[in-house]
Amino acid sequence: MEFHAAASGTTSAAPAATLNRSGEVAHPLLKVSNLRKEYVTGRGRLVLFDGLSFTVSEGEMLAIVGESGAGKSTLLHILGALDGATSGDVYCATTHLNTLTTNQAASFRNREVGYVWQFHYLLPEFTAEENVAMPLLARGEARSTAFVKARKWLTEVELADRGDHRAGELSGGEQQRVSLARALVTEPKLLLADEPTGDLDGRTAEVVFKLVEKLHSEHRLTSVLVTHNLNLARRCSRVLRLTKGHMEELAPASV
Numbered sequence: 134m135e136f137h138a139a140a141s142g143t144t145s146a147a148p149a150a151t152l153n154r155s156g157e158v159a160h161p162l163l164k165v166s167n168l169r170k171e172y173v174t175g176r177g178r179l180v181l182f183d184g185l186s187f188t189v190s191e192g193e194m195l196a197i198v199g200e201s202g203a204g205k206s207t208l209l210h211i212l213g214a215l216d217g218a219t220s221g222d223v224y225c226a227t228t229h230l231n232t233l234t235t236n237q238a239a240s241f242r243n244r245e246v247g248y249v250w251q252f253h254y255l256l257p258e259f260t261a262e263e264n265v266a267m268p269l270l271a272r273g274e275a276r277s278t279a280f281v282k283a284r285k286w287l288t289e290v291e292l293a294d295r296g297d298h299r300a301g302e303l304s305g306g307e308q309q310r311v312s313l314a315r316a317l318v319t320e321p322k323l324l325l326a327d328e329p330t331g332d333l334d335g336r337t338a339e340v341v342f343k344l345v346e347k348l349h350s351e352h353r354l355t356s357v358l359v360t361h362n363l364n365l366a367r368r369c370s371r372v373l374r375l376t377k378g379h380m381e382e383l384a385p386a387s388v
């Protein structure tokens with residue numbers, strides 16, 4: 134168990150190391166300070182959250198829970214440089230996400246973050262292998278090495294024998310495992326997952342979540358998962374609940 138001091142509200146410092154309960158140095162990978170997100174809508178300002186401050190240490194598996202509409206997906210998008218905050222700061226290691234240009238944000242997403250969504254967003258006409266190789270090809274990696282890595286990651290998600298199958302011909306659980314391989318083929322530090330098992334039946338969800346747990350620990354990932362599934366949330370090392378615009382830390386066992 135680790136201590137997680139909330140960020141002090143400073144807006145200029147990259148994450149500093151802290152001590153966990155065993156006296157080991159815990160290096161924060163993500164540091165969120167005083168974050169606010171609002172939308173200006175036809176009916177006025179919609180403030181999703183304000184004053185959010187928290188850190189996520191390297192190696193943690195964090196679940197973000199909360200009511201529908203609380204802003205969990207929006208927060209995940211901000212952590213992954215897919216969306217910007219209205220104010221406040223987000224650091225991923227020494228990268229200050231607020232200051233990235235569009236191109237820098239795209240490069241950050243390609244190199245540092247793996248995304249898994251509720252819907253897999255695979256290209257159905259392409260094979261599993263081609264789908265997994267796509268992020269590497271997008272950043273200019275040679276086809277031969279991209280496909281070697283894609284096959285390695287399909288093996289990691291236990292789909293080595295399905296590489297030449299079209300994504301559209303795979304089952305929902307298999308598609309989600311391919312999307313997990315695609316998320317990790319670039320060997321990111323950070324895995325962001327938004328309801329990764331939300332579209333799957335209970336048994337298939339368990340298979341996919343076990344794979345997430347296995348890959349998280351074997352590849353020393355830092356993972357942030359948005360979920361409504363409290364059974365999955367309590368298996369994470371930390372749980373934060375987004376409620377009425379603020380964050381509460383919950384003991385996983387009490388979720």
Ligand SMILES: Nc1ncnc2c1ncn2[C@@H]1O[C@H](COP(=O)(O)OP(=O)(O)OP(=O)(O)O)[C@@H](O)[C@H]1O
Binds near residue numbers: 208
């Ligand atoms: N571009 C936008 N403009 C205005 N409002 C938006 C926009 N995007 C999202 N919202 C609103 O922000 C709120 C939070 O959305 P978000 O998807 O982050 O919630 P959530 O907690 O992930 O919900 P769920 O659990 O249902 O997926 C919702 O009320 C949504 O309608």
